[in-house]
Amino acid sequence: MLSCHLLRIRPATDRDAELIDRIASLDSTRPSDGPALVGEVGGVAVAVLFLATGHVVADPFRRTAHVVAALRERARCMQAAGQAPGPARRRAFTLRRPRSAFGA
16 A cells, blocks of 8 residues: 555646656657646656646556546645636546547
């Protein structure tokens, strides 16, 4: 079981640009622009959530589902407190069912 003290969520800074690019590259995607939250486990950044779009990039070689869930919850709380972008946030956190490769 993962201890709570190992998970840290913090705002991304300009110094995180290279780190975010690395995680996005591992995730085979491009990072978004704008403010973001970084999720760290044991001091290692493993996921990033972009506040304006809700786009997430995560290290596919680590277990990150709990980190992404925590990032989404923190962003939701920030929005409720007026500390995060508005309407785009609501749309970004709408859960979407994954599409089946078989068209069902």
